[in-house]
Amino acid sequence: xxxxxxxSVLAILVVARGQAPAPELKLPVAANSxxxxxxxxxxxxxxxxxxxxxxxxxxxxxxxxxxxxxxGDNIYGSETPADMKxxxxxxxxxxxDAGVKFYACLGNHDNxxxxxxxxxxxxxxxxxxxxxxxxxxxxxxxxxxDPAELEWLTTQLSQSGSxxxxxxxxxxxxxxxxxxxADVDLRTRIEPIFEKAGVNVVLTGHQxxxxxxxxxxxxxxxxxxxxxxxxxxDLRPSPDTIKGFDTDRTFMLVEIAGDTFNFQTISRTGQxxxxxxxxxxxxxxxxxxxxx
Amino acid sequence: MKLTFTGTAVLFLIVMISGRAQxxxxxxxxxxxxxxxxxxxxxxxxQVEGTLPALKPxxxxxxxKHHEHELAERVRKERHGAxxxxxxxxxxxxxxxxxxxxxxxxxxxxxxxxxxxHAEPVRVRLVVNEPYPSGVPLQSTxxxxxxxxxxxPPDIDYRVVGNNLVLRDAKSNLIVDFIPNAIP
Numbered sequence: 001x002x003x004x005x006x007x008s009v010l011a012i013l014v015v016a017r018g019q020a021p022a023p024e025l026k027l028p029v030a031a032n033s034x035x036x037x038x039x040x041x042x043x044x045x046x047x048x049x050x051x052x053x054x055x056x057x058x059x060x061x062x063x064x065x066x067x068x069x070x071x072g073d074n075i076y077g078s079e080t081p082a083d084m085k086x087x088x089x090x091x092x093x094x095x096x097d098a099g100v101k102f103y104a105c106l107g108n109h110d111n112x113x114x115x116x117x118x119x120x121x122x123x124x125x126x127x128x129x130x131x132x133x134x135x136x137x138x139x140x141x142x143x144x145x146d147p148a149e150l151e152w153l154t155t156q157l158s159q160s161g162s163x164x165x166x167x168x169x170x171x172x173x174x175x176x177x178x179x180x181x182a183d184v185d186l187r188t189r190i191e192p193i194f195e196k197a198g199v200n201v202v203l204t205g206h207q208x209x210x211x212x213x214x215x216x217x218x219x220x221x222x223x224x225x226x227x228x229x230x231x232x233x234d235l236r237p238s239p240d241t242i243k244g245f246d247t248d249r250t251f252m253l254v255e256i257a258g259d260t261f262n263f264q265t266i267s268r269t270g271q272x273x274x275x276x277x278x279x280x281x282x283x284x285x286x287x288x289x290x291x292x
Numbered sequence: 293m294k295l296t297f298t299g300t301a302v303l304f305l306i307v308m309i310s311g312r313a314q315x316x317x318x319x320x321x322x323x324x325x326x327x328x329x330x331x332x333x334x335x336x337x338x339q340v341e342g343t344l345p346a347l348k349p350x351x352x353x354x355x356x357k358h359h360e361h362e363l364a365e366r367v368r369k370e371r372h373g374a375x376x377x378x379x380x381x382x383x384x385x386x387x388x389x390x391x392x393x394x395x396x397x398x399x400x401x402x403x404x405x406x407x408x409x410h411a412e413p414v415r416v417r418l419v420v421n422e423p424y425p426s427g428v429p430l431q432s433t434x435x436x437x438x439x440x441x442x443x444x445p446p447d448i449d450y451r452v453v454g455n456n457l458v459l460r461d462a463k464s465n466l467i468v469d470f471i472p473n474a475i476p
Contacts, residue, residue: 077427078426078427079353079357079426079427080353080354080357081352081353081354081357083353084353108411108412108429108430108431108432109429111426111465112430112462113356113360113462113463113465115349116347116348116349116350116356117349117350117351117353117356118349118350118351119351122349123349124348124349126462142432143430143432143433144432144433144438144449145435145438146433146435146438146443146444146449147438147439147443148443148446150435171411171432180410180411180412181406181410182410183407183410183411183432184402184403184406184407185400185403185404185406185407185434185435185436186407186432186434186435188400188403188435188436189435189436189439190435
């Protein structure tokens with residue numbers, strides 16, 4: 001009898017483990033939407049990075065995103081073939097096997113020759129753009145924002161023609177994390193270009209926290225630099241922070257459906273730490289519209 | 293007599309114009325000298341690169357590292373004996389210090405200083421013709437500083453290391469030259 005009870009409990013545990021509850025999803029999963037994930041400062045090769053990768057794969061089952069944006073610091077420390085496997089290929093293996101593409105930008109810990117590493121889809125360039133549906137993405141090199149890159153960005157944005165323009169790069173223009181702070185010189189140079197061209201969303205990393213900033217001059221700013229690294233309790237309170245999270249690792253899921261930017265930020269343990277739906281801002285030459 | 297006078301006037305004008313053309317801004321001359329030296333380096337790097345199989349984006353990190361290493365070794369061999377100051381000659385270095393000083397004055401000064409302080413400063417022993425150490429982060433270079441310095445050919449960049457200005461070859465990861473204590 002005692003043996004029967006033990007086996008029953010064991011069987012229940014096995015069944016329960018096999019039927020893990022579906023993750024909590026706060027995104028519409030609309031037809032023809034643009035779906036992607038965001039990770040930043042991920043390439044440690046530590047257990048926490050793998051656990052974030054597992055959560056991403058879990059969510060991918062119910063929210064099939066097509067690609068992942070990487071905010072830089074893709075590979076910390078050495079970058080031998082074994083390192084690329086341990087710090088990138090293995091943590092995201094289920095996603096890579098499912099055909100999910102990764103689009104990286106360079107962080108200060110990255111060798112710029114990562115642009116040649118095909119799984120990062122940088123096309124051999126340290127800054128580049130690509131388009132998905134009605135969204136244009138601009139991956140920038142904020143380590144080295146020289147006049148050539150600024151000119152390229154200005155031209156590319158002026159020719160975009162997309163409903164949504166999203167720029168992503170490593171160093172945040174706004175943040176309330178203590179360790180590095182915002183890059184004000186970078187902000188002085190590129191924010192006017194963003195404003196003039198009608199950039200809608202800016203995604204960055206570098207600070208090992210998650211932070212959503214109040215829209216600045218009409219632009220939505222996110223910092224997500226804790227998909228591998230973490231700087232515990234690094235955020236200082238600010239009225240300009242809508243949501244901050246600095247006690248665990250995160251990744252973000254995004255779904256752009258028509259004129260709405262839907263997002264859900266999820267922790268290493270599967271907890272939703274932030275979510276929302278942001279309306280598309282009107283283009284700079286438009287006079288009516290929500291917030292710009 | 294009339295013809296002689298006209299001829300003399302034309303000759304005078306030619307002498308005046310050519311004399312003016314020869315008056316070159318000394319600062320511009322130093323920038324030109326720097327550009328000529330860096331272009332020579334790029335020419336050498338391209339020649340060396342031509343001896344290696346072309347590298348396109350690949351899934352093989354081993355191939356990327358091998359190419360970087362081979363390119364660096366061959367450039368080092370060709371530049372054997374290169375020392376600090378080969379490209380940043382004393383006069384050119386003085387001009388760069390002046391340009392950096394301009395970038396770090398006025399309304400942008402505090403932004404540049406702040407950017408440098410927040411850019412995860414690194415300490416590296418700099419040796420010309422040696423690779424930038426693997427695994428050491430690259431400090432970001434403030435855009436305002438880059439706007440005030442002469443433009444570089446693709447894949448050559450200015451990097452701030454401590455308070456030194458480094459000229460780095462991104463393809464071979466080699467330190468091409470540097471100016472000690474360039475950043476005030």
